[in-house]
Amino acid sequence: MLRDITLGQYFPGNSVFHRTDPRMKIVLTALYIAAVFLADSWWSYLVMVMGAVLIILFSRIPLRIVISGFKAVMLIIVFTAILNIFWTSGDNEPLWSFWKIRIYTEGLEHAGKMVLRLACLLMGTNVLVSYTTSPIALTDGIERLFAPLKLIKLPVHEFAMMMTIALRFIPTLIEETDKIMNAQKARGADFTEGNLVRRVKALIPILIPLFVSAFMRAGELATAMECRCYNGGEGRTRMTVLKTRFTDWLMLIIFIAYGVGIVLIRN
Amino acid sequence: MTKIELKGVSYLYGGKTPFEKKALNNINACIEAGSITGLIGHTGSGKSTLVQLLNGLLRPMEGQVLLDGRDIWEKRARMRDLRFKVGLVFQYPEYQLFEETVEKDIAFGPKNMGLSDEEIRHRVADAAKFCGLDQRLLKKSPFELSGGQKRRVAIAGVMAMTPEVLILDEPAAGLDPQGRSDIFGGICEYRRKTGATVIIVSHSMEDIARYCDRVLVMSKGQVWAEGSCDEIFNRADELEAIGLDIPQIARFVRMLKAEGVDLGDNLYTVGEVYRALIPYFKGGDGGAS
Ligand SMILES: Nc1ncnc2c1ncn2[C@@H]1O[C@H](COP(=O)(O)OP(=O)(O)O)[C@@H](O)[C@H]1O
Ligand SMILES: [Mg+2]
Numbered sequence: 001m002l003r004d005i006t007l008g009q010y011f012p013g014n015s016v017f018h019r020t021d022p023r024m025k026i027v028l029t030a031l032y033i034a035a036v037f038l039a040d041s042w043w044s045y046l047v048m049v050m051g052a053v054l055i056i057l058f059s060r061i062p063l064r065i066v067i068s069g070f071k072a073v074m075l076i077i078v079f080t081a082i083l084n085i086f087w088t089s090g091d092n093e094p095l096w097s098f099w100k101i102r103i104y105t106e107g108l109e110h111a112g113k114m115v116l117r118l119a120c121l122l123m124g125t126n127v128l129v130s131y132t133t134s135p136i137a138l139t140d141g142i143e144r145l146f147a148p149l150k151l152i153k154l155p156v157h158e159f160a161m162m163m164t165i166a167l168r169f170i171p172t173l174i175e176e177t178d179k180i181m182n183a184q185k186a187r188g189a190d191f192t193e194g195n196l197v198r199r200v201k202a203l204i205p206i207l208i209p210l211f212v213s214a215f216m217r218a219g220e221l222a223t224a225m226e227c228r229c230y231n232g233g234e235g236r237t238r239m240t241v242l243k244t245r246f247t248d249w250l251m252l253i254i255f256i257a258y259g260v261g262i263v264l265i266r267n
Numbered sequence: 268m269t270k271i272e273l274k275g276v277s278y279l280y281g282g283k284t285p286f287e288k289k290a291l292n293n294i295n296a297c298i299e300a301g302s303i304t305g306l307i308g309h310t311g312s313g314k315s316t317l318v319q320l321l322n323g324l325l326r327p328m329e330g331q332v333l334l335d336g337r338d339i340w341e342k343r344a345r346m347r348d349l350r351f352k353v354g355l356v357f358q359y360p361e362y363q364l365f366e367e368t369v370e371k372d373i374a375f376g377p378k379n380m381g382l383s384d385e386e387i388r389h390r391v392a393d394a395a396k397f398c399g400l401d402q403r404l405l406k407k408s409p410f411e412l413s414g415g416q417k418r419r420v421a422i423a424g425v426m427a428m429t430p431e432v433l434i435l436d437e438p439a440a441g442l443d444p445q446g447r448s449d450i451f452g453g454i455c456e457y458r459r460k461t462g463a464t465v466i467i468v469s470h471s472m473e474d475i476a477r478y479c480d481r482v483l484v485m486s487k488g489q490v491w492a493e494g495s496c497d498e499i500f501n502r503a504d505e506l507e508a509i510g511l512d513i514p515q516i517a518r519f520v521r522m523l524k525a526e527g528v529d530l531g532d533n534l535y536t537v538g539e540v541y542r543a544l545i546p547y548f549k550g551g552d553g554g555a556s
Contacts, residue, residue: 176362182324183363186355187424188347188379205375208365212410 009069009130015060016247017132022141024248028255029128035259036121044262045116051258052120059127069126070119077118084111135167144242157233165221173214180209269336270300270432270464271321276330278316290316292488294330298432298481303458303465305475305496308485309510314468315358317485318434321466322353334432351380354430358437358468360421364409369400369420372409376428387427394427397453397460415446422450426457433457434466439474447471451478472514476500476535484511497533516540 012018017025032051039048056066088111090104097103129138143160150156181191184205191202278291290313298304308314319325320332323339323346331338339349354376357363366372373394377387395405398419404412409420422438435454439447451474458465469475475482475496482499484492486509492499499506503513503521512518514535523530530543 179357180363182319183357183360184375185324186322186350186357187363187376187428188350189375190347190379205363205365209362213362 009065009126010134011061011065011131012134013060013132015058015132016251017055017059017128019247020132020251021242021244021248022133022137023145023242024244024252025128025133026138026141026145028251029125031252031255031259032124032128033121035255035262036117036124038259038266039117039262041265041267043265045113047258047262047265048120049116052124055124055127059132061127061131065131066123066127069130070122073118073122077115080118081111081115084114136164139164139167140240140242157236161233169217172217173210176213177206177210180206268300269297270334271298272296272333272336273317273320274331274333276320276327276332278313278320278325279328280316282328290488291320291327294488294490296483296490296493298464298466300464301458301462302481303455303467303479304481304483305479306466306468306483306485307470307472307475307511308491312485313488314485315436318355318436318466318468321432321434322355323349324355347379351376351428352430353432353434354425354428356422356425356433356435356438358440360424361414361417363421363424364417367408368406369395369409369412370405372420373405373424373427376424380428390427390429391423394423397426397457398423399449399453415442415449418442418446419450419453422453426453429461430463431461432464432466434468436468437470438467439469439471447474454478472500472512473516473536476514476517484509486510496535500535501532 020028032055035051036048039045056063085103085107086101088104088107089102090106092105094102094104095108133141139160142163143156146154146156181189185191189202189205191199193199194202273294273296276291276294277289280286280288280290294317306314306317316325320327323332326340331340333339334349334353339346364372366375370391373391374387377390382390391405395401400416400419400423404416404420409417412420418438422435426433433454438454439450442450454465454467455478457463467475467479479496482492482494482496483490484499484506491509492502500513500517503518506513516537517535520530520534520540528547530540534540534543
């Protein structure tokens with residue numbers, strides 16, 4: 001039950017996007033986001049939507065998954081759209097008015113574009129990053145991409161290592177929480193009944209064992225890392241060396257063309 | 268009389284994702300009231316999944332789980348009562364301890380049952396006795412104890428609810444021999460005093476042979492066989508094929524038999540074999556060979 005809300009939504013597969021170098025994917029995502037924000041005329045929106053559709057198609061992620069990831073934020077999007085409809089005033093006569101509420105064509109247009117833009121943004125980046133990149137590959141990509149920042153003494157490696165460890169242990173912690181919850185339920189604990197105070201109190205039997213084991217695990221991990229002579233990123237070699245291939249660069253060209261295309265048909 | 272019955276039970280983890288995994292497939296089994304049943308099977312065969320179905324922590328996708336002839340999912344509101352009736356001790360239960368003192372931790376279950384303080388005190392004292400925890404330990408913090416002691420506290424926490432069915436998922440895993448026999452001794456004691464039905468998941472064929480009347484063998488999410496220890500351990504070769512074993516001493520008896528020394532069948536504990544071997548040493552030649 002808790003398992004359903006994991007952060008890492010990696011969906012294993014073997015599509016073009018799965019095989020793209022994670023560093024390149026971060027760059028592509030940045031390009032994609034820029035392109036989506038640059039679109040303004042309806043024609044550029046059409047190109048934008050087509051881009052999103054193509055990304056989803058080529059990733060071969062089932063549409064069901066893509067949409068279910070989108071559902072979570074649907075409420076926010078609908079809310080912004082409604083705000084847009086009511087709060088935008090136009091130059092022409094209102095399309096519809098009732099009491100103090102006036103709805104203009106501009107409002108509808110704004111809302112429509114807003115929904116499209118947010119939908120494309122979310123689905124596209126989700127597919128490019130979350131669904132097709134394993135968390136480990138992602139942090140690896142981030143570390144390498146930002147490696148130059150080490151020159152100005154930013155702890156890039158340490159940061160990436162922290163992210164990797166955190167990502168690695170999220171599923172473990174969730175599993176652990178599940179287990180502890182079940183163990184307490186087996187002793188008759190009830191997490192769904194009573195007022196707020198009682199419910200918060202009911203969390204104690206879960207949180208204490210969870211923290212105890214998390215701290216113990218952190219200590220063990222630190223020891224295990226030291227036993228294997230870990231002493232930071234200095235001089236560390238890698239098992240998987242990232243190499244950009246021809247298709248990665250091709251992908252970059254396609255994404256640049258996509259962005260330029262959208263810019264060209266702007267108003 | 269049948270205490271628990273499983274009818275065509277199937278369970279699936281991670282439905283509708285690429286991580287989908289059928290953990291149980293069409294399980295049919297009966298557990299006799301008052302028996303000690305050993306549940307064996309290689310890792311990943313679905314033992315832990317099965318025991319969680321028995322106290323309603325997991326809901327079967329197909330099939331029914333019957334307790335005293337009634338489907339446990341018939342009335343959802345009674346789920347908590349079911350958990351008090353079917354006590355489940357998880358694998359490595361020492362990680363569930365959270366209270367300030369051992370005493371309070373053992374009292375967590377009975378408190379959830381809404382018992383009086385007087386009754387709770389009784390239950391905690393009884394459960395502690397079953398598990399061999401002395402009075403001095405009860406006042407300590409559970410986090411100060413050794414691994415084996417923590418394990419016993421956790422088991423006592425479930426026994427204190429005096430469940431009619433006590434299920435233990437690998438209760439002795441990772442313990443020293445003394446710790447093992449203490450725990451199993453406590454379980455047997457609990458059953459003797461309360462007449463409860465007991466189910467023990469274990470990887471130790473020795474423990475199964477010594478403490479259980481019935482054995483349920485699982486393989487790949489299905490019930491592979493069900494029977495008495497004799498019936499099951501007689502199929503040594505087949506057991507080996509599904510990644511299981513027979514007690515070492517039984518293997519020894521089989522080897523002797525192959526060498527022409529027949530001690531007889533159904534010997535699974537060192538004590539039994541010892542007694543069977545004595546005549547051979549006493550009479551110099553013993554008679555047979
Ligand atoms: N929470 C879970 N999520 C997904 N799969 C699981 C989960 N728990 C167990 N499984 C899978 O179900 C199968 C049976 O597991 P389990 O019941 O734990 O077996 P056993 O206790 O016999 O080792 C295994 O293949 C395991 O990988
Ligand atoms: Mg198990």
